[in-house]
Amino acid sequence: MFTRWFGRGRRPTDEEIARELRDHLELEAVSLRDADDDAAAAARRRFGNLTRTGEDVRAVWRLAWWDRMAGDLRLALRTLRRSKAFAAFAILALALAIAANTTMSGLIDGLLWPEMAFPDPGQLVFVHWTAPRSPLSPNVNIRQVLGDSGRTYSGVAGGLGESQPTAITVGSQSYRVPATAVSGDFFRVVGSHPVAGTLYLDSTAVANHDVVISHRLWHLLGRDGQTFTPFSITLRNRAMPTYGGNTFTVVGVVADNGAIPPNTDLYVPTPFFDRVGSSALLRLRPGVTAQQALAELNALAPNLDPSHSHLAHFTIEPAQTSPARNLGVVEALAAATLAVLLIACANIANLLLARGMARRRELATRLAFGASRLEVARLLFAESGLVALAGGTAGLLLSLWTIHLVRATLPAGLQYMGLVRPQLSWRVLVAGLGLTVLAAVVFGVAPALSLMRTDIHQLLKGTGGRHSTGNRTRFQFLVVAEVAGALTLVVSASLLGAAAAEVHTTLLGYDTRNLISASVSETKAADAREAMWKPAPSAIAAQRATELRRFRQMPGVAEATASWYPELYGLVRVDDPGGGAPRTFIGGSVIREVDPDYLRVLHIPIVRGRNFHEGENDPIPSVIIDAPTAHWLFPGMDPLGRLIKFANNGQRKVPWMRIVGISAAVQMGSCSEGPCPAHTFFIANGAGFPAPAVGTEYLVRAKGSASAFLSRVSARLSADYDGVVPDVRTWDDAIGLRPIQSTHDFVTALFGSFSFVGLLLALIGVYGMAAYSVEQREREFGVRIALGAQTRDIIRLVLREGNATALLGLAIGLIVANWAEGLLYSFLFGYDAVAPLFMAGAVVALFAATVLAGVPPALRAARVNPVDTLRAE
Amino acid sequence: MSPGSSTRPDLLPGTLDMLVLKTLLFGPRHGHGIATSIRQTTEGVLTVDHGSLYPALHRLQRDGLISAKWEVPAGKSREYKCYRLTAAGRKHLVHQESKWDEIVRAITRVLRPAPEG
Numbered sequence: 004m005f006t007r008w009f010g011r012g013r014r015p016t017d018e019e020i021a022r023e024l025r026d027h028l029e030l031e032a033v034s035l036r037d038a039d040d041d042a043a044a045a046a047r048r049r050f051g052n053l054t055r056t057g058e059d060v061r062a063v064w065r066l067a068w069w070d071r072m073a074g075d076l077r078l079a080l081r082t083l084r085r086s087k088a089f090a091a092f093a094i095l096a097l098a099l100a101i102a103a104n105t106t107m108s109g110l111i112d113g114l115l116w117p118e119m120a121f122p123d124p125g126q127l128v129f130v131h132w133t134a135p136r137s138p139l140s141p142n143v144n145i146r147q148v149l150g151d152s153g154r155t156y157s158g159v160a161g162g163l164g165e166s167q168p169t170a171i172t173v174g175s176q177s178y179r180v181p182a183t184a185v186s187g188d189f190f191r192v193v194g195s196h197p198v199a200g201t202l203y204l205d206s207t208a209v210a211n212h213d214v215v216i217s218h219r220l221w222h223l224l225g226r227d228g229q230t231f232t233p234f235s236i237t238l239r240n241r242a243m244p245t246y247g248g249n250t251f252t253v254v255g256v257v258a259d260n261g262a263i264p265p266n267t268d269l270y271v272p273t274p275f276f277d278r279v280g281s282s283a284l285l286r287l288r289p290g291v292t293a294q295q296a297l298a299e300l301n302a303l304a305p306n307l308d309p310s311h312s313h314l315a316h317f318t319i320e321p322a323q324t325s326p327a328r329n330l331g332v333v334e335a336l337a338a339a340t341l342a343v344l345l346i347a348c349a350n351i352a353n354l355l356l357a358r359g360m361a362r363r364r365e366l367a368t369r370l371a372f373g374a375s376r377l378e379v380a381r382l383l384f385a386e387s388g389l390v391a392l393a394g395g396t397a398g399l400l401l402s403l404w405t406i407h408l409v410r411a412t413l414p415a416g417l418q419y420m421g422l423v424r425p426q427l428s429w430r431v432l433v434a435g436l437g438l439t440v441l442a443a444v445v446f447g448v449a450p451a452l453s454l455m456r457t458d459i460h461q462l463l464k465g466t467g468g469r470h471s472t473g474n475r476t477r478f479q480f481l482v483v484a485e486v487a488g489a490l491t492l493v494v495s496a497s498l499l500g501a502a503a504a505e506v507h508t509t510l511l512g513y514d515t516r517n518l519i520s521a522s523v524s525e526t527k528a529a530d531a532r533e534a535m536w537k538p539a540p541s542a543i544a545a546q547r548a549t550e551l552r553r554f555r556q557m558p559g560v561a562e563a564t565a566s567w568y569p570e571l572y573g574l575v576r577v578d579d580p581g582g583g584a585p586r587t588f589i590g591g592s593v594i595r596e597v598d599p600d601y602l603r604v605l606h607i608p609i610v611r612g613r614n615f616h617e618g619e620n621d622p623i624p625s626v627i628i629d630a631p632t633a634h635w636l637f638p639g640m641d642p643l644g645r646l647i648k649f650a651n652n653g654q655r656k657v658p659w660m661r662i663v664g665i666s667a668a669v670q671m672g673s674c675s676e677g678p679c680p681a682h683t684f685f686i687a688n689g690a691g692f693p694a695p696a697v698g699t700e701y702l703v704r705a706k707g708s709a710s711a712f713l714s715r716v717s718a719r720l721s722a723d724y725d726g727v728v729p730d731v732r733t734w735d736d737a738i739g740l741r742p743i744q745s746t747h748d749f750v751t752a753l754f755g756s757f758s759f760v761g762l763l764l765a766l767i768g769v770y771g772m773a774a775y776s777v778e779q780r781e782r783e784f785g786v787r788i789a790l791g792a793q794t795r796d797i798i799r800l801v802l803r804e805g806n807a808t809a810l811l812g813l814a815i816g817l818i819v820a821n822w823a824e825g826l827l828y829s830f831l832f833g834y835d836a837v838a839p840l841f842m843a844g845a846v847v848a849l850f851a852a853t854v855l856a857g858v859p860p861a862l863r864a865a866r867v868n869p870v871d872t873l874r875a876e
Numbered sequence: 877m878s879p880g881s882s883t884r885p886d887l888l889p890g891t892l893d894m895l896v897l898k899t900l901l902f903g904p905r906h907g908h909g910i911a912t913s914i915r916q917t918t919e920g921v922l923t924v925d926h927g928s929l930y931p932a933l934h935r936l937q938r939d940g941l942i943s944a945k946w947e948v949p950a951g952k953s954r955e956y957k958c959y960r961l962t963a964a965g966r967k968h969l970v971h972q973e974s975k976w977d978e979i980v981r982a983i984t985r986v987l988r989p990a991p992e993g
Contacts (some may be wrong), residue, residue: 015944026906
């Protein structure tokens with residue numbers, strides 16, 4: 004069978020065929036000379052036409068499959084050229100869908116498999132040494148046994164594998180960037196190359212106070228493009244272990260993806276990591292698997308603490324972990340892309356089916372003239388293949404541009420929200436190619452299947468043609484899907500748009516206008532971990548009161564208040580008899596001990612109960628929680644007067660507190676490094692909780708612009724706190740509002756464009772269905788008009804059908820949109836409460852749009868001339 | 877437009893292929909030689925004209941039943957395109973011959989029924 008398809012023999016050239024036939028003629032002439040007269044005459048009669056024979060011989064070879072395919076493609080091209088509108092729309096729809104999808108998969112690809120600018124990222128692993136019950140565990144130095152290299156690994160360095168938000172000051176500007184602590188030889192082991200300057204390569208970097216920054220930060224500082232010269236920066240992160248002062252020299256710039264973890268802007272060498280604790284970064288030798296390395300390491304493990312050797316072991320994990328933090332956004336975007344793709348597919352399938360119906364006569368004629376069903380199916384397949392090829396190519400080219408566009412407009416803050424720069428890797432291209440092939444198969448198979456069921460005789464007689472109405476249900480289901488998808492997209496986009504607009508005004512639930520955040524540490528040491536001396540709580544409280552009084556008297560200050568951090572963590576408990584969430588981790592909560600004026604100054608509304616007042620001295624401290632927290636801890640119950648307490652891991656005795664008020668939902672924490680904190684606790688001044696010396700945050704509302712007032716606040720605090728450098732920023736900066744805003748704008752723009760494309764496609768779908776239906780029922784309308792139906796009646800008839808389909812689509816769309824809203828939850832900031840309003844609005848708008856899309860075909864139906872249609876019978 | 881359609885009706889469909897293959901069983905031959913051989917063997921009853929012969933030869937070559945080569949046949953002074961049987965062709969011929977025998981027996985039984993008893 005195989006040889007039948009591909010042909011055993013080499014295809015002869017035309018010249019060869021001609022020569023063979025000429026030979027035949029010659030030999031025949033010779034034999035005729037020798038033969039008797041009768042036979043010669045008979046032979047001459049049968050001599051025939053040699054040219055015709057040559058043609059037949061060539062036809063034998065032309066049946067090879069590639070010839071047939073080329074023929075099919077030529078025919079398909081001619082057919083498509085005749086129906087330009089169909090071809091153009093199908094290709095455009097496919098191109099848009101594939102471009103959207105490729106861009107999105109580029110984004111997801113960058114998230115899951117970020118490209119790294121150093122060799123062999125897969126060979127970098129983190130190893131951790133654990134030995135249960137070994138008192139050495141936290142302080143062990145595994146470099147003692149690892150050395151500098153081993154059989155399976157070629158380098159050992161120290162690193163965290165995660166970065167933390169850190170405040171830095173360059174010149175007079177403050178920034179908050181993700182930083183990570185590493186050992187001096189970190190870049191040597193990773194194999195990074197500098198983009199500018201040099202990278203430190205050994206432990207002298209620690210003594211020299213050298214740091215390396217990312218290209219992104221270099222750009223943020225406005226220094227890229229200039230010749231690199233080392234410059235100094237100041238670090239202010241109490242959690243970041245720094246020694247010997249916090250002024251560093253930036254000696255080099257590394258690419259954004261030039262080291263691990265990605266999305267780190269600052270690499271700080273520390274002696275702590277130079278010694279390497281119980282964890283280390285290993286570079287495995289080429290070809291060595293994690294398992295092989297683990298085998299070598301575990302042979303060394305017992306040496307670290309011989310007395311606990313029997314349980315000591317290493318664990319190993321890949322260093323290149325996904326930077327994904329907020330996958331919900333990606334899921335939502337992926338869902339939006341999928342929706343656009345589905346709408347486009349439904350549209351093209353709709354188009355092809357409608358076209359297939361219209362072409363049934365043509366195809367039936369082909370069948371009647373002896374083409375096999377397989378041949379006709381192959382022709383249809385060639386058509387869809389051409390459309391898919393053109394659409395796929397256009398889509399991939401378009402995606403080159405959109406990926407570039409997204410890369411250029413991607414806000415920096417987005418990276419902290421879990422999105423990264425999209426990249427065009429082979430995986431993405433394979434995905435795009437796969438989609439194209441899938442489209443060709445799906446769109447080719449659908450009409451082919453419908454053709455297989457066609458009864459030629461019925462078709463040619465015309466009874467299957469113009470007045471059947473049964474086929475319309477098939478299109479309706481596609482249009483229902485399109486309308487549902489479009490509604491989901493429109494609702495999501497408008498909700499996001501509303502939330503984005505709100506981010507710019509009063510998203511946080513309180514008045515942030517001209518608000519300055521000034522944090523100051525009550526200890527004099529640069530690093531809280533080193534602080535041996537801590538002022539007495541009463542002294543801190545006294546200084547705080549003085550400071551607040553001074554701020555309030557300062558010219559240009561409208562109001563001032565303060566909050567500080569009590570040392571509360573672990574679980575939160577509610578009093579047992581009343582019910583409620585029994586024991587819940589407080590992760591994602593903001594817990595502040597506040598000045599009595601705090602909520603008034605920030606204009607935080609009290610929803611129930613009371614606000615704090617001067618001199619709260621109840622033996623049971625008062626606490627005010629915001630509405631989401633109340634719902635979280637006491638679902639469906641009245642929290643007022645109830646008692647809660649923090650467990651603090653049982654380390655300290657913490658008193659019960661009484662809930663005296665419920666505030667409106669507020670967002671007090673920073674959202675720039677992860678999901679926003681969801682819960683807020685305000686604890687009354689004087690509760691007397693043990694407070695760590697992490698300082699006080701003064702909030703000062705200026706009468707004029709906040710940014711112009713920053714330096715005065717800073718100077719005042721510096722003077723009063725004995726030279727301690729305060730962290731003074733506008734509130735919007737402190738809470739990281741700008742990245743949230745730009746992220747919102749970006750996601751909203753993406754959704755907006757997706758929903759625009761989806762809406763457009765859905766409307767074309769509705770229009771197409773109505774137009775097709777009108778064409779099918781032309782004769783029916785002719786008869787109706789002949790029998791006295793008015794224009795009005797005909798239009799109503801057409802629109803009613805489209806409206807029923809649209810309404811069904813909208814109903815399904817509402818359900819899907821409701822689910823989609825869940826994906827977007829973290830982006831809506833409580834805006835889900837108004838979702839029903841937006842849904843209703845979107846439903847009305849979409850319904851109106853679908854009605855309008857049905858109007859032109861309806862008008863055409865009303866203009867049907869009964870004489871023409873009846874004569875055509 | 878099947879390539880077999882130009883086969884003359886004086887031969888049963890498919891018989892030409894069999895005759896060509898059978899002729900080639902006795903050694904390689906060029907197209908005219910095959911036609912001459914068939915005419916002589918059948919004493920002029922069956923004549924194959926080029927309009928049927930060459931499409932059939934090329935079809936058989938395409939399907940791998942025969943192979944072709946430009947060579948100088950015995951008794952000639954220059955190259956002709958000569959065909960020879962392939963292993964697949966040999967197998968195909970055996971199959972066709974047994975089928976043909978069956979048909980002939982069946983037709984014979986119809987035309988000259990064996991006397992009863």
